Amino acid sequence: MKDFKMHSISTKVRWIVAILSINLITIILVDIWLNSDQKFDAKVINTAGKQRMLSQRTVLELHRLLLDEEGAYERLQAARSEFDRNFKQLSTATSEYKGFSNEEIEKTMMDVYAHWNRMGGLIDRYLQGDHNLFDLKTIYDDGDRTLVLMDQAVTQYEEYMMEKRIVAHRIQIFLALISFGVILYMARTTLGIQQNFDKFLEHSKSISGNENIDVHKGNELDIACAHIEYFLQNVEEAIQTATEAVEKTEAATAILIGSTPETEELLEQSEDMMIQVSEELHHTAQRLKKLKSNLETANAIRTA
Structure with missing residues (x-):
């Protein structure tokens, strides 16, 4: 769209x-x-x-x-x-x-x-x-x-x-x-266009969760890029945490694999959920990186 x-x-x-x-x-x-x-x-x-x-x-x-x-x-x-x-x-x-x-x-x-x-x-x-x-x-x-x-x-x-x-x-x-x-x-x-961009800028601030990001250049595209970059860092940290959780789950699964069939089934479901969350976070990060790249390109053309 x-x-x-x-x-x-x-x-x-x-x-x-x-x-x-x-x-x-x-x-x-x-x-x-x-x-x-x-x-x-x-x-x-x-x-x-x-x-x-x-x-x-x-x-x-x-x-x-x-x-x-x-x-x-x-x-x-x-x-x-x-x-x-x-x-x-x-x-x-x-x-x-x-x-x-x-x-x-x-x-x-x-x-x-x-x-x-x-x-x-x-x-x-x-x-x-x-x-x-x-x-x-x-x-x-x-x-x-x-x-x-x-x-x-x-x-x-x-x-x-x-x-x-x-x-x-x-x-x-x-x-x-x-x-x-x-x-x-x-x-x-x-x-x-200006009104839509203002909405986008406000949305980028809301997803970053930080209103006080320091931007030296100060134009709208730079501010939006800074907030998206801050949000990307948070997403990458979440991905890293999710990856570590998956690894720990796999280790726990290896220990408890022989317990009971019910436990084994619950552990497999938990592992699948963690993998799915990790993949979704990864895809989200990729889309945001692409958006940030497009904004930086647009800003470069604007300031050229």
Whole structure:
């Protein structure tokens, strides 16, 4: 039963250490992921924010081009090229940004793509000399619509990033609560071990029959070992006395063996009882020696 209890305690300790270690590692990994994800989120939102500005710059540079402002054409084409590059980053399936999206964002980006493509085709036709006022109005309208959609996409990106952070923080809180519960359980288990050890110490004092044994080191294991050692000395003395009694009984038996059958039977019973007592004392001494050895080993590990 004691071996089973010791095995149970060691198993509990292993499980406690394992759970706390896993929780701590998971919390650290989630924290690392949050920090890394936050940096990447900032890049995505920054890129989406640029798209709002580029959609307006495209319309603005087209208007300046109509006024024959110098460099307007180059700025117009540069804004369109940058918008296309950024859009590929945000929408292409192979892009690293694609993992930072959901169905809602993808739907908005498809609407952006439709308006941007139509606006781009009209701009190209206008630049080729087809100065249609209706096309020009459509370009302005699509530019405004693209701005609204990109503003909506930025908001959706921010909400999506916040949802991920909330989930991660909830995981951390959940793991922290588990760790707190495990720590409380560990404290309770430790208290139980201490109480059982105190009972064992008191029992070792009671079996030794001597409360005033001098122990220099003074910790609980040393005190228990000292009392058990004192009790072992008493047991060894009892074994020696029993052995001597058996020897005397054998000598008396040899003298009285020829007396009467009744006397012979009583002497044999007495001899058997003495031998049995001697064997039981011997087994008890062996078990106590083993217990003392285990306690000394535990004490050595504790003080190492």
